[in-house]
Amino acid sequence: MKITQITVFQVNLPLEHPYWLSGGRLKFEVLDATLVKIETDEGVTGWGEGTPWGHTYVPAHGPGIRAGIETMAPFILGLDPRRVLDVERAMDLALPGHLYAKSPIDMACWDIAGQAAGLPIADLMGGGSRTPKPIASSVGAKTVEETRTVMDRYRARGYVAHSVKIGGDVTRDIARIRDVEAHRPEHEIILYDVNRGWTRQEALRVMRATEDLHVMFEQPCETLDDIAAIRPLHSAPVSVDETLVTLQDGARIARDGLAEVFGIKLNRVGGLTKAARLRDIALAHGIDLFVMATGGSVLADTEALHLAATIPDHNIKAVWACQDMLTVDIAGGRGPRNIDGHLHLPDAPGLGVHPDLAALGSPVGIYT
Ligand code: MG
Numbered sequence: 579m580k581i582t583q584i585t586v587f588q589v590n591l592p593l594e595h596p597y598w599l600s601g602g603r604l605k606f607e608v609l610d611a612t613l614v615k616i617e618t619d620e621g622v623t624g625w626g627e628g629t630p631w632g633h634t635y636v637p638a639h640g641p642g643i644r645a646g647i648e649t650m651a652p653f654i655l656g657l658d659p660r661r662v663l664d665v666e667r668a669m670d671l672a673l674p675g676h677l678y679a680k681s682p683i684d685m686a687c688w689d690i691a692g693q694a695a696g697l698p699i700a701d702l703m704g705g706g707s708r709t710p711k712p713i714a715s716s717v718g719a720k721t722v723e724e725t726r727t728v729m730d731r732y733r734a735r736g737y738v739a740h741s742v743k744i745g746g747d748v749t750r751d752i753a754r755i756r757d758v759e760a761h762r763p764e765h766e767i768i769l770y771d772v773n774r775g776w777t778r779q780e781a782l783r784v785m786r787a788t789e790d791l792h793v794m795f796e797q798p799c800e801t802l803d804d805i806a807a808i809r810p811l812h813s814a815p816v817s818v819d820e821t822l823v824t825l826q827d828g829a830r831i832a833r834d835g836l837a838e839v840f841g842i843k844l845n846r847v848g849g850l851t852k853a854a855r856l857r858d859i860a861l862a863h864g865i866d867l868f869v870m871a872t873g874g875s876v877l878a879d880t881e882a883l884h885l886a887a888t889i890p891d892h893n894i895k896a897v898w899a900c901q902d903m904l905t906v907d908i909a910g911g912r913g914p915r916n917i918d919g920h921l922h923l924p925d926a927p928g929l930g931v932h933p934d935l936a937a938l939g940s941p942v943g944i945y946t
Pocket of ligand 1: 771
């Protein structure tokens with residue numbers, strides 16, 4: 579089987595509500611999505627998606643994905659898409675770094691490989707758990723009262739996992755954490771996501787002031803060096819997502835004991851092939867996982883769900899469904915959808931969901 583054509587589409591995915599990153603630092607209203615269709619000489623077609631969470635959140639850029647694919651296309655055409663490692667090496671040779679541009683190609687190749695094998699991607703990767711995966715909410719409220727209201731709204735929809743965005747005013751953050759914990763049902767999974775919002779001393783002030791609650795903080799500071807520096811000075815469990823990018827990052831975090839949870843963002847780390855290695859490092863070191871798309875449509879959510887399904891139920895904390903935050907649905911309601919706050923693995927071969935061509939408009943690039 580050979581890749582014969584790569585077709586690229588650009589779609590704007592408006593958010594239902596403008597989204598403010600922790601501490602109100604950055605505002606997002608529309609996501610720039612790149613959808614990639616890979617066709618083969620055997621008639622099997624695969625789809626991939628790359629949707630950064632804006633271009634100010636982490637080093638990833640919607641137009642950069644399209645430019646990266648243009649650069650890599652000549653090196654990918656003619657390869658067998660089922661041999662995902664060959665495609666990965668070709669991309670890494672053609673364009674070092676730029677993992678976010680490689681992820682949609684990797685995803686489309688896994689989609690084709692799954693369809694060719696007659697298996698969902700998770701099963702092709704070695705076996706997928708059918709346990710429905712809890713979707714983490716995204717609680718961006720500012721005050722104690724608003725936080726309580728937003729979380730209760732999510733709970734009414736079945737959510738048992740929450741990502742509470744903090745990282746602004748330290749005193750208010752402490753008050754919000756104390757209030758959330760006071761009202762928390764015992765079975766719930768709660769991460770306090772700082773999104774790199776604190777300096778080292780701000781992080782230590784909140785982590786020490788809430789030490790009795792033993793709550794988990796995600797990405798408390800900007801860099802792994804910051805997280806390492808404060809590590810001996812507090813006792814809170816830590817999750818790392820924005821600074822978990824390469825396999826070397828994963829190895830360092832595991833070896834130096836910098837985190838108890840890996841938050842794997844599929845587009846950020848370069849797709850399923852690279853993410854599976856991070857998963858294995860985590861599991862080998864007693865580190866739990868939280869898997870999510872960086873952003874995007876139901877296709878991106880489904881990719882994350884396949885990886886999550888390859889993780890033992892005991893070790894996967896939650897997934898995320900960006901689809902719930904969008905006003906546009908490019909797959910006409912198909913694919914895994916939020917059912918009572920959970921996503922269910924599709925049983926169709928490959929990814930298990932493809933977009934409606936009519937929703938994508940004209941291609942912005944065709945490579946043959
Ligand atoms: Mg996060």
